[in-house]
Amino acid sequence: MGEFELIRNYFAAAPCAQPGEGVALGIGDDCALLSVAPGEQLAISTDTLVAGVHFPGVCDPFLLGQRALGVSASDLAAMGASPLAFTLALTLPDVSADWLEAFARGLNEMAQGCSMRLIGGDTTRGPLSLTVTVFGSVPTGQALTRSGARPGDLLCVGGPLGDGAGALPLVLNQRSTEASTTQVLLARYWSPQPQLGLGRALRGKATAALDISDGLLADCGHIALASGVRLQVERERLPMSGALLSFFGLEQARQAALAGGDDYVLAFTLPPSELDSLVSAGWPVSVVGRVVEGQGVALIDDQGQDITPLTRGYQHFRETP
Amino acid sequence: MGEFELIRNYFAAAPCAQPGEGVALGIGDDCALLSVAPGEQLAISTDTLVAGVHFPGVCDPFLLGQRALGVSASDLAAMGASPLAFTLALTLPDVSADWLEAFARGLNEMAQGCSMRLIGGDTTRGPLSLTVTVFGSVPTGQALTRSGARPGDLLCVGGPLGDGAGALPLVLNQRSTEASTTQVLLARYWSPQPQLGLGRALRGKATAALDISDGLLADCGHIALASGVRLQVERERLPMSGALLSFFGLEQARQAALAGGDDYVLAFTLPPSELDSLVSAGWPVSVVGRVVEGQGVALIDDQGQDITPLTRGYQHFRETP
Structure with a gap:
């Protein structure tokens, strides 16, 4: 437990971890509390990044921190939501103070750039992976969904x-x-x-x-x-x-x-x-x-000819077959 | 991707996945949308369960689904919050239709018992783990925190x-x-x-x-x-x-x-x-x-003598040392 207390300290000490606009209660209780302004809805998205599947198992932890939050915050952008906060579920095989310090720095830098606050999460031992859940607000009825495209657009x-x-x-x-x-x-x-x-x-x-x-x-x-x-x-x-x-x-x-x-x-x-x-x-x-x-x-193509390729999908990065 | 589409179908088909009270938009877009009633705050908690650390790697998937959500919903109970919804980030080494069907059934049964709806998540390939994020509502200022105990209570x-x-x-x-x-x-x-x-x-x-x-x-x-x-x-x-x-x-x-x-x-x-x-x-x-x-x-003890043990903590279940 001692090592994992250390982790909590890294994140709890981050400037973005304090209660503020929208965040009524941050890290340290059973739940965080968010206040949503009248006339606003809360937009929520969850993304998991697994080592060896979504990023190389050996990588710069500062950059990993940046990427983990940036990728998730992009889902708020796609809904037209204003970012508020995020939680982090971090699973680590072991605890290295250097790794954690750099990771927290990368995460916090992206959080500040996006005006988001870390409000809670969980730290567990296991194969390296991260699940980030992001929260944003959007005026009721104004969220950008995928379902409104019309011919002529x-x-x-x-x-x-x-x-x-x-x-x-x-x-x-x-x-x-x-x-x-x-x-x-x-x-x-x-x-x-x-x-x-x-x-x-x-x-x-x-x-x-x-x-x-x-x-x-x-x-x-x-x-x-x-x-x-x-x-x-x-x-x-x-x-x-x-x-x-x-x-x-x-x-x-x-x-x-x-x-x-x-x-x-x-x-x-x-x-x-x-x-x-x-x-x-x-x-x-x-x-x-x-x-x-x-x-x-x-x-x-530029002649208006259909040249749709058969393969459209993307194989996400994987280290192992 | 095909197998993972299958997974989404299991969860998207669950009766608790439809929009309803508080849930303005469920699974299938970049974000889910929650409406929070005026005068209410949103309570949020995230928990990760890792195979071999928090539960045996080989176990009944129906029971695992029940446990994963039950454990997380308990954090809402601890805040005095009324449950609304949850997201699931599921990391799986491979896809077995039988496993998923049983897991989804366990999860959905607990969700119905708790009056919660699955509103989104992520499914990735990797070592088995689950991160559940739960959402509840509580009248502003009435959440039960850890900080109000007073001598005499x-x-x-x-x-x-x-x-x-x-x-x-x-x-x-x-x-x-x-x-x-x-x-x-x-x-x-x-x-x-x-x-x-x-x-x-x-x-x-x-x-x-x-x-x-x-x-x-x-x-x-x-x-x-x-x-x-x-x-x-x-x-x-x-x-x-x-x-x-x-x-x-x-x-x-x-x-x-x-x-x-x-x-x-x-x-x-x-x-x-x-x-x-x-x-x-x-x-x-x-x-x-x-x-x-x-x-x-x-x-x-019953004489009022201090008999506090030195070891108070709990070693969570681990299969590997």
């Missing part, structure tokens, strides 16, 4: 695609490249920046939204299914970073943009009339296709 | 102690005994019944409360520390079940009651004037000691 994304998949060979030390490219791609993998501001800006504008975790085509499939529509993705309009293009070349970069996971960029549908105001306000919005009658997802 | 528990520890040799197949005793003790371990009604009845009456998960003495230490008082436990007043006494004998049963874990019975402090109304209303309340000035926890 534009299909948009909130930034360059494919960098998460582009980073994988670097994360796994399978390939190397110049330092500047490495830096950009690794940062996108280890420190995903949830698009919380964009998500809030989309309230009352976007008809459907989600964050891209399994690849653009696979995730667009979720919107198509929930909304009962067909999504057309235009290959020539995919936004991609210079880092990805220089590392992968055009063809492989496109593949990463379409079927790569771990981007944590928002994808959303938007009536055309809403586009100008978002772009004028400086939000990163790239139109990548449109919503039509029908079902499923299609990829089309 | 009675120290009470909500039922017999030690059965959880008494069950361990049976859970681990280390000992056997007659069928009726086995049945009682195993039920207490695998299907803990969170004292949700008692918790609500204690609102506005108890000055401090928690649920006993690490043993009476260790958990009383949490109340003593948070409240800045000393708790005296009277050995002769410990309530114990006939099943435990017949299986363990008096001395070992007392040891289980004092330092055994996994009981999930409430411990709480109560001004003496509140006792009669609770007992008259039929709530199971056993007085086991009192709150005095000072700090820490003391065990006293």
